[in-house]
Amino acid sequence: MRPFLALALRCLDGVTQGLNVIGSGLILLLMILVGVDVAGRNLAGAPVAGVPELVTLSIVAIVFLQIPQALRAGRLTRSDALMSWLERHSPLTGKWLETLFDLVSMAVVWVIVSTTWPIFARAWERGEFIGALGDFTAPTWPVKLTILIGGTMLILQFAARILRRWTLPPETEAQG
Amino acid sequence: MTPFEIGLIALAAMFLSVLAGLFVPIALMLCSFLGVWAIKGTPLLASKLMALAANDAISSYFFGVVPLFVLMGFIVAEAGLGRDAFDVANAMFRRLKGGLGVGTVGANAIFAAITGISIASAAVFTKIAVPQMIRHGYAPRFAVGVVAGSSVLGMMIPPSLLLILYGILTEQSIGDLFIAGIGPGLLLALFFAGGIVLMAIFTPGFVGRPKGAPEPLPSRVLLAKGLPIATLIVLVLGGIYGGLFTPVEAGAVGSIGALLIGFALRRLTWAGLWRVLVETGLVTATVCFLIIAAQMYSRMLALSGVPAGLGAWAAGADLGFWGLMILYVAIVIALGMILDSSSIMLILVPLMLPVVVPMGVDLVWFGIVTVLAVEIGLLTPPFGISVYVIKATLDDPAIALADIFKGAAPFALIMLAVLALVIVFPAIAIGLVPGR
Numbered sequence: 001m002r003p004f005l006a007l008a009l010r011c012l013d014g015v016t017q018g019l020n021v022i023g024s025g026l027i028l029l030l031m032i033l034v035g036v037d038v039a040g041r042n043l044a045g046a047p048v049a050g051v052p053e054l055v056t057l058s059i060v061a062i063v064f065l066q067i068p069q070a071l072r073a074g075r076l077t078r079s080d081a082l083m084s085w086l087e088r089h090s091p092l093t094g095k096w097l098e099t100l101f102d103l104v105s106m107a108v109v110w111v112i113v114s115t116t117w118p119i120f121a122r123a124w125e126r127g128e129f130i131g132a133l134g135d136f137t138a139p140t141w142p143v144k145l146t147i148l149i150g151g152t153m154l155i156l157q158f159a160a161r162i163l164r165r166w167t168l169p170p171e172t173e174a175q176g
Numbered sequence: 177m178t179p180f181e182i183g184l185i186a187l188a189a190m191f192l193s194v195l196a197g198l199f200v201p202i203a204l205m206l207c208s209f210l211g212v213w214a215i216k217g218t219p220l221l222a223s224k225l226m227a228l229a230a231n232d233a234i235s236s237y238f239f240g241v242v243p244l245f246v247l248m249g250f251i252v253a254e255a256g257l258g259r260d261a262f263d264v265a266n267a268m269f270r271r272l273k274g275g276l277g278v279g280t281v282g283a284n285a286i287f288a289a290i291t292g293i294s295i296a297s298a299a300v301f302t303k304i305a306v307p308q309m310i311r312h313g314y315a316p317r318f319a320v321g322v323v324a325g326s327s328v329l330g331m332m333i334p335p336s337l338l339l340i341l342y343g344i345l346t347e348q349s350i351g352d353l354f355i356a357g358i359g360p361g362l363l364l365a366l367f368f369a370g371g372i373v374l375m376a377i378f379t380p381g382f383v384g385r386p387k388g389a390p391e392p393l394p395s396r397v398l399l400a401k402g403l404p405i406a407t408l409i410v411l412v413l414g415g416i417y418g419g420l421f422t423p424v425e426a427g428a429v430g431s432i433g434a435l436l437i438g439f440a441l442r443r444l445t446w447a448g449l450w451r452v453l454v455e456t457g458l459v460t461a462t463v464c465f466l467i468i469a470a471q472m473y474s475r476m477l478a479l480s481g482v483p484a485g486l487g488a489w490a491a492g493a494d495l496g497f498w499g500l501m502i503l504y505v506a507i508v509i510a511l512g513m514i515l516d517s518s519s520i521m522l523i524l525v526p527l528m529l530p531v532v533v534p535m536g537v538d539l540v541w542f543g544i545v546t547v548l549a550v551e552i553g554l555l556t557p558p559f560g561i562s563v564y565v566i567k568a569t570l571d572d573p574a575i576a577l578a579d580i581f582k583g584a585a586p587f588a589l590i591m592l593a594v595l596a597l598v599i600v601f602p603a604i605a606i607g608l609v610p611g612r
Contacts, residue, residue, distance in 0.1 A: 024453040027243045027460070034244065034428035038421045055240035059464070062243060063234065066461035075458050077200040077466055077516055097197070105202045111209060115227035147230060 005167060009160055016068045016153055023065035026058050050136030057130065057143045064150030068157045099162050106158045113151035120144035179215045183480025186211035190473070190523075200519050201469035208469075208476035215479055226472055233471035234464050237424065238344050243460040244427030245337050249296035249330075250452040251431055252287070252408070255438030258300035260401040261286040262308075267393045269369075274376030274383060276312055277322045278369045280305040284326035285365040288333035289409045290430065292340070294517075294554060295459075297330035298323065298562045302569040315384030316575050318375075320566055321583020326368055327562050328551040328591065331517070333361035335412065335426055338517055338550065341467075342543040345525050349540075350423040351416065356540050356605040360548060360598050367590045375586065382586075404437045463518055470522030477526060487530035497535060501599055504528060505549045512553010520550050538612065541598075544605040548595045555588040557581045 037051040070076055086094035122128070123141040131137040177185075190207040194200055205226060212222035252258070265282030269275045283305070284297055291297060301323045309319035331338045334354035343350040376383045393401075412430045415421050421429055438444030477483055490500060504524075511520045525546065532542055554562040563580045598604050606612045 020454060020457060023461070024450070024457045027247060027453055027456055030240065031244055031247060031428050031431050034241065034425055035432045038425050038429055042420055052237045055237050056235050059240040059242070060231070060235050062457065063461050063464040063468070066457040067465050070458045070461045070465070073458060075462050077462060077519060078197055079194055079200070079515065080197055082195065083197040101198050101202075104206060105199060108202050108205045108209065111223045112205075112226050112230045115223040116230060119227060119231060143235075144231065151230075 002167070005163065009163065012153075012156055012160055013072060016072055016157060019065040019150065019153060020069035023062045026062050026065070030055060030058055030062070050131060050138065053131045053136060053138050057138060057140065060143050061146040064146045067150055068153035071154060071157050071161075095165060099165065102158045102162050106155045109151050109154050109158070113148055113155070116144060116147050116151065120148055177214070179480045180482060180485050182211055182214045183477055183482035183485075186214075186476065186480070187482065194515065200515065201466045204466075204469035204473040204523075208472040211476040212479060215476075225475060229472040229475065230468055233468045238340070239464065239467065241424045241427045242337065242340070242464060243456055244431055245292040245335060245340065246296075246459045246463075247452070247456045248335075248427050248430040248434060249291035249293045250456055251434040251438060251444070251449075252290050253296050253300040254444060254448050254452050255434055255441065256443045257290065257405050257408070257434070257437070258283070258287055258297075259304050261405055262301070262304050263393060264398060264402045264405070267398055270392065272373060274372045274386065276305070276309045276314065276386065277318070277372040277376070277383070280309070280322050281326040281329075281365055281368045281372065284329045285333060285361070286405060286409075288329040288331075288361065289335075290405065290412060290434070291330055292335040292337040292427070293459075294327045294330040294551070294562055295565045298327035298565040299569045301327065302566045306570065313385050313387045315382065317579045317583040318383045319583070320570070320575060320580045321585070321587060322368075322372065324555055324562050324566055324580055324584035325587025325590070326365070327566075328554055328587075329361055329365055329368075331547060331551055332357050332364060334358065335416075335423065335430070336547070337463075338521065338547045339543060340424070341518060341521060342525065342546060345521070346529060346539050346543065348543060352540050352609045353543050354416070354423055355609050356544050357547070359604045359608060360544055360594060363597070363604060364591065364594050367594055368587060371586060371590050404441065408433050408437060466519055467522060470519075470526075473523070474526035483527050483530040486527065487534060490531045497537075500531070500535070501545070505545070505595065505599075508546065508549040509552050509556065512550060513556050515553070517547075517550045517554060520553065521546060538602065538606055540609060540612075541602045541606045545595065545599060548591065548598060552588050552591045552595070555581075555584040555591070 033048075033051050033054055037048045040046055040048045067076075083094060083098070086097065120141060123139070123144050128140045129137040130140055186207045189210075190203055193203040193206070198206075209219075209222050209226055212225050213219050216222065262279065262283040265286060266276060266279035269278040269282060272278050280301060284301060287297055287300065302320070305323055306316075306319045309322070310316050330336070334357050336354070336357055339353040339357055340350055342348070343353050372383075376386070408430065411433045412426050415429055416423050416426050435444065435449070495503065508520060508524060511524070515523075533539075557563075557578075563577065563584060566580055567575075567577050
């Protein structure tokens, strides 16, 4: 059971990191896009069609692709004053409180993911797009898809926190 | 229960759960969800509000450029421009008492003009300035204090990510906000420098006993070090105010400029660039996720009518302008002890806007006051982001977290003095802004 669990957790981290890489690539692309737009406007006298639309879409994708890794790396914002106090004085209470928080987090993200599903389905079926017809259009469903994927991975990473806390010895709780 | 009461309870629940250690964005989302559910009586509407916020809240061109400002900060750091700024500033101030400390402040002021985030400044100057100062006989506690204190300049002197956030929240011109940040930023740098010289003279026990000034640099070297930074500053600020690109586009142009300079100087490697990109991604995701959550929360608050009620209460309570500002600053600084700067701003500003707008407060000036107050929180225990970044970057068990907080304390006091000046003399901030 235990080796299987460790393998599953490693796979989860691998996928999480993969999403992170895609997100980082998107940031580079964003920089180039805006740069080309500014250059085009000032040097060629014409803005590049579609840059604002693409920027608007990709920021959402960037955030949801990277948020699971942000959690894994311990970067999600929190105030740890009470937690570190509990760790010193009553570690078990701290463990249970952390677990409760992780469960709550899973539920909250689940609400977002499940309600985004119909939004994604509609965007997919109706071929929703942003931009102006005849000039530049981009479909919106890929972005909704990244919310679904990123949200699901975020839930799984919260679950992984619980698993690591209770089942695995501390040393396998790897570097963030 | 009236929606107003529900809103107040949700507000209290949010503060409590954040204090208890729930992730801040999750706490905001949870309380918004439960709040809307209680107000509207149906979970369906509440979850729709959440999904809509997740899909739309940051889906705009303004937010699209947030990662580019973070990226610019990290690239200039990776390209070694921080060390250049430090060398140049030291050459300028080497004859002063406490010169290395003043040099660090100067370098931070220069560096702030090419970066928009405090944590980039904190990380860079921990690596460069702290070892140099300790080597020259400064007390370690003072050395880290100087770095912590002067890192806040990164958020005051334009470009600044916090000012952009504020501009988006309150629909103020980001260009105006940037101009308004210059005066207080320079004043802060001046006060820091003066404070360091005074401390070096009157409290040598705190500062340490610096021995000798660093070697002077030949002017050819100085020029070679100063030129890339000067180029980048001219490119970013000149481009904004010359009308070549908007403040939101400056992040992209600055990143590209820093990339080109870094590669031209052979200081940037592909591996380094990739590391910076990943780091940028994590910071962006954290900040933007927080923004999404804060949007849900402010939509919930708007539904409950708490901000409007608060405005009516403030108008009726006869706090007056001064009472209100003192109360506001106190709350911001108190929150700064437990939260990071963007969280505080995203939580408080939507709450405060309906209160201050009827009083005819200049929102650009109010933004500068907010950012200054929020940045004091970066230096105050137990939750001071800048201090944590310094601790993590330092990686030296001999310097404890408490040492950094103690070293930073005089600088937090100086910031408080500058904040008071800006509140009493708004012209420091908005004097330069056209049309005010």
